[in-house]
Amino acid sequence: MLRILKAGLQSTLQGAPRLGHRHLGIPYAGPADPLSMALANRLVGNTHNATCVEVTFGGFEAEVEADCAVAVTGAAGRLSVSGREKSAHETWHLRTGDTIKIDPPQVGARTYLSIRAGFKARAQFCSTSTYLPASLGGYEGRALMPDDVLVPARESVMSESLKTPDALRPIFTHAFALRACVSAETDLLAPEARAAVFSETFTAGRQATRMGLSLEGHILSVASDGKMKSAPVFPGIVQCPPSGTPIVLLCDAQTTGGYPRIASIARCDRHLLGQVRPGDQITLLHRAPDAALIDFTEKQALLDRWLR
Amino acid sequence: MSAKLTPVRIADDVFEFQVDTSRHAQALASELRSAGLAEDVVAGLDRVSIRFDPARADQVTTWLAGIQSINLTGEAAGPIIHIPVQYGGDFGPDLASICEAMGLTMDAFVAMHTESEHLVEMIGFTPGFSYISGLPESFEVPRLGTPRPRVPAGSVGISAAFTGIYALAGPGGWPLIGRTQERLFDPEAAEPLRLRPGQREKFKAD
Numbered sequence: 001m002l003r004i005l006k007a008g009l010q011s012t013l014q015g016a017p018r019l020g021h022r023h024l025g026i027p028y029a030g031p032a033d034p035l036s037m038a039l040a041n042r043l044v045g046n047t048h049n050a051t052c053v054e055v056t057f058g059g060f061e062a063e064v065e066a067d068c069a070v071a072v073t074g075a076a077g078r079l080s081v082s083g084r085e086k087s088a089h090e091t092w093h094l095r096t097g098d099t100i101k102i103d104p105p106q107v108g109a110r111t112y113l114s115i116r117a118g119f120k121a122r123a124q125f126c127s128t129s130t131y132l133p134a135s136l137g138g139y140e141g142r143a144l145m146p147d148d149v150l151v152p153a154r155e156s157v158m159s160e161s162l163k164t165p166d167a168l169r170p171i172f173t174h175a176f177a178l179r180a181c182v183s184a185e186t187d188l189l190a191p192e193a194r195a196a197v198f199s200e201t202f203t204a205g206r207q208a209t210r211m212g213l214s215l216e217g218h219i220l221s222v223a224s225d226g227k228m229k230s231a232p233v234f235p236g237i238v239q240c241p242p243s244g245t246p247i248v249l250l251c252d253a254q255t256t257g258g259y260p261r262i263a264s265i266a267r268c269d270r271h272l273l274g275q276v277r278p279g280d281q282i283t284l285l286h287r288a289p290d291a292a293l294i295d296f297t298e299k300q301a302l303l304d305r306w307l308r
Numbered sequence: 309m310s311a312k313l314t315p316v317r318i319a320d321d322v323f324e325f326q327v328d329t330s331r332h333a334q335a336l337a338s339e340l341r342s343a344g345l346a347e348d349v350v351a352g353l354d355r356v357s358i359r360f361d362p363a364r365a366d367q368v369t370t371w372l373a374g375i376q377s378i379n380l381t382g383e384a385a386g387p388i389i390h391i392p393v394q395y396g397g398d399f400g401p402d403l404a405s406i407c408e409a410m411g412l413t414m415d416a417f418v419a420m421h422t423e424s425e426h427l428v429e430m431i432g433f434t435p436g437f438s439y440i441s442g443l444p445e446s447f448e449v450p451r452l453g454t455p456r457p458r459v460p461a462g463s464v465g466i467s468a469a470f471t472g473i474y475a476l477a478g479p480g481g482w483p484l485i486g487r488t489q490e491r492l493f494d495p496e497a498a499e500p501l502r503l504r505p506g507q508r509e510k511f512k513a514d
Contacts, residue, residue: 019347019348020347020348021348022348022350023337023341023348023349023350023351023431024431024435024436024500024501025431025432025433025434025435025436025437025475026435027434124495125495133434133435133476133478134434134435134476134493134495136435136495181317181319181320183318183319184316184318184324184355229352229353229354229355230352230353230430230432230433230439231324231352231353231354231355231357232324232350232351232352232355232356232357232432234319234322234348234357234359236319237318237319254432254433254434255350255432255433255434256350256352256430256432256433257433261318264318264319264320264322266319266320267319267320267321267362287320289317289319289320290320290365292320293320293321293362293365296320296321296362297362297363
């Protein structure tokens with residue numbers, strides 16, 4: 001059991017994405033970086049999507065109100081328990097009265113805090129994930145605030161101590177190379193714009209939210225009359241509004257949109273979108289869809305040796 | 309009837325069909341959703357997208373390649389729902405400028421909007437947001453140059469020839485003509501959405 005002392009810029013409870021409800025206008029939500037959350041859950045013996053705290057840009061502190069096992073993964077600044085420095089990617093056995101502190105990271109954006117058995121959270125539309133615009137799931141559908149008390153779903157101590165294998169610890173930098181495919185309206189791009197999408201380096205814009213992030217630095221010329229009919233979009237889809245500054249959609253993305261869909265980040269690399277900070281460099285590496293699915297299968301097989 | 313249905317890959321894990329009308333899109337989406345093979349089936353106004361689990365890629369590819377036609381029999385239309393709207397003023401801050409641009413009095417606009425029968429074509433964007441047709445095709449109301457950071461729940465806007473209702477408060481780029489007090493999205497209700505695609509609907513001045 002944890003009592004929040006400081007919640008930072010935005011901390012929410014996230015579990016499985018809310019699949020299967022997009023036709024009602026209900027986005028997926030879930031962790032912006034699902035791989036880091038799965039790794040956090042593995043260290044405390046949970047299934048991948050057990051409910052965790054997603055902390056944005058650190059600044060998080062909590063007091064332990066009952067003995068428990070927790071783990072921290074994702075973007076990690078200095079981590080400490082009651083003033084003693086701790087490492088990410090290890091099981092932490094905490095005692096009543098301890099204080100957890102997650103400082104702002106220098107690279108990456110989001111940190112995941114798991115607890116043995118997962119945090120108790122409100123399930124709506126088959127998921128505990130917080131979706132703030134509609135106040136769904138999580139802790140009363142809202143971001144965490146000081147004095148909120150997070151309760152584990154069951155007994156949350158464990159005897160085992162685990163460490164993520166070194167080779168499987170994601171390393172974040174300020175540059176992201178993401179595999180990507182063409183999408184439904186890629187052909188509306190002028191030839192030089194189409195070449196630019198898959199070769200130029202873009203800079204992540206100042207608005208980098210759970211809904212989306214803009215790719216700045218190269219204005220793309222798109223032949224759209226602005227009257228495209230609203231069409232389905234998903235996390236990973238890259239839209240290009242008339243301004244020519246593309247927007248990559250993330251986990252909280254709207255379900256439909258009226259802008260040309262000019263690319264899609266491949267499923268194998270979508271988890272990295274959750275770690276992009278404003279100002280980071282992004283390059284899209286072109287892949288054929290079937291090749292991208294093979295990449296996904298291979299990456300998953302590698303991770304499954306540890307995660308399963 | 310449209311030419312052969314051809315699934316197009318719009319992401320490594322998403323196929324999409326283009327169809328003639330939102331009625332076709334909704335009918336095809338329902339049929340595909342009931343097969344239970346997709347992670348999500350979403351209808352746009354003239355598209356249906358299918359996101360799948362990569363582990364099922366071959367199965368889904370074969371399945372979708374075999375879709376030949378859309379069965380339009382579907383459900384009965386059901387009774388007309390009446391949505392009360394308070395037009396203009398603080399509830400519809402853009403109504404006056406829309407009327408001015410179109411050379412209509414506000415009374416004439418409200419009469420036109422309340423007299424015609426409307427149809428919910430699609431739910432999308434955010435939970436419960438409804439795209440509703442029924443305005444004359446000649447309507448060409450452009451979206452706001454800069455979206456409002458927050459419009460209240462129940463706000464009624466128009467864009468092109470569509471009426472849209474914001475079921476939840478949030479950012480919004482549609483010019484606003486009024487507001488309804490009806491609750492259109494209730495996550496705790498057995499039927500969370502008051503309006504569904506295919507629903508016939510009339511607005512009434514409140």
